[in-house]
Amino acid sequence: MILILFxxxxxxxxxxxxxxxxxxxxxxxxxxxxxxxxxGNGYISKLDLKGNFIKEKFAYNLNAPKxxxxxxxxxxxSDIDRVCGFNIKNGQKIYETKIKDAKFLNDITSNNIxxxxxxxxVMNKIYVLxxxxxxxxxxxxxxxxxGPNGLFYSxxxxxxxxxxxxxxxxxxxxxxxKKLLASGFKQLDGVWKTxxxxxxxxxxxxxxxxxxxxxxxKLLSRLESPADISYIDSLNIILIPEFLDNKIVIEKLEK
Numbered sequence: 324m325i326l327i328l329f330x331x332x333x334x335x336x337x338x339x340x341x342x343x344x345x346x347x348x349x350x351x352x353x354x355x356x357x358x359x360x361x362x363g364n365g366y367i368s369k370l371d372l373k374g375n376f377i378k379e380k381f382a383y384n385l386n387a388p389k390x391x392x393x394x395x396x397x398x399x400x401s402d403i404d405r406v407c408g409f410n411i412k413n414g415q416k417i418y419e420t421k422i423k424d425a426k427f428l429n430d431i432t433s434n435n436i437x438x439x440x441x442x443x444x445v446m447n448k449i450y451v452l453x454x455x456x457x458x459x460x461x462x463x464x465x466x467x468x469x470g471p472n473g474l475f476y477s478x479x480x481x482x483x484x485x486x487x488x489x490x491x492x493x494x495x496x497x498x499x500x501k502k503l504l505a506s507g508f509k510q511l512d513g514v515w516k517t518x519x520x521x522x523x524x525x526x527x528x529x530x531x532x533x534x535x536x537x538x539x540x541k542l543l544s545r546l547e548s549p550a551d552i553s554y555i556d557s558l559n560i561i562l563i564p565e566f567l568d569n570k571i572v573i574e575k576l577e578k
Contacts, residue, residue: 325542326577333374333571337366339564340389341430341513341551342571345398346411348377349562351571352388352400352551359427361386361403367414372560374573382409382416390431390474390551392439394454401428401441406452408459420459422450430513430551432474432481434496438462444470444486449498465498473514473523473551484511484523491523491533505533513551519578522561524549530563543574 338354349370356362365385369377382398390401397417398409404425408418422428427445439452439459449471451463469488474481481494482504489508494501510526520534522542530543530552548566555562563572 328575328577330575331374331573333370333573334569335376335379336368336564336569336571338566338569339550339571340566341391341553342562342564343391343393343551343553344372344555344560344562345393347372349374349571349573350381350391350398351564352391354387354389354566356387358387358389359403365402367391367398367400367409369414372573374571378414382407382414384416389429390441392431392433394433394435394437394439399431399433399439401431403428406431406439406441406459418459420452420461422461425450429472430474432476434476438496440474440476440481442467442471442474442483444472447471449474449481449483467494472512475514475516475521477516482514482516482521484514486510486512489525491521505531505539512549513553515552515554517554518556522552522554524552524563530561542576546572 341352351368355364365388366380366383369381385402388400392399405421429442433439437454441450449465449467453462469485472486473484483492491505512524514523522532524530528546532542547568550564550566553562559576
């Protein structure tokens with residue numbers, strides 16, 4: 324049984340989809356309405372680790388922002404059919420790359436150097452973008468059946484969870500080899516690699532963990548639409564956006 328040492332609930336978000344901790348701050352993507360509508364009212368919030376808002380609308384003029392990732396001092400976010408990049412010092416937009424034929428860009432992960440991976444669970448694709456000489460360009464796209472949703476890059480591999488088929492995969496970065504890690508789940512959304520294993524969220528209200536020994540446990544339960552989660556290994560803190568409940572939860576676990 325997992326013991327929760329403390330829990331902080333942050334209200335006042337607007338359809339929060341992704342939450343991530345980076346260089347001392349929490350960043351949250353706010354869809355703020357329909358997840359596929361180009362309405363221009365989506366934004367990114369910046370908070371401290373106690374759940375206090377540093378800036379409610381740190382980056383804005385987005386449509387339905389979902390996945391968040393970082394390379395150096397740039398915050399990258401997926402936004403329906405484009406990937407935008409913002410300076411984390413001031414929230415100014417410095418990149419915008421549209422992806423032709425994209426319908427529902429979802430999660431983002433990066434190799435922390437020059438490559439961004441973005442899922443599209445409507446088109447059943449994973450897109451690869453390259454950052455070079457100050458330009459962000461689409462380099463490749465790969466078919467990925469089952470509605471790819473959550474992504475996490477780790478040691479030259481991608482961990483992918485699927486929304487429609489409810490599976491967890493390891494995929495090498497060239498997409499030549501794919502290994503099934505777990506299946507039989509419902510509507511998988513977020514995924515994160517930790518020291519102890521792989522955690523992933525399901526819209527059945529649970530967060531699961533594949534331990535390093537291969538055993539699968541239920542880490543947390545009774546959640547409302549847990550979306551793109553993240554984890555702070557050094558603090559044993561999990562960050563959970565509850566999409567339909569307009570809140571995020573910051574929980575410190577005893578593990």
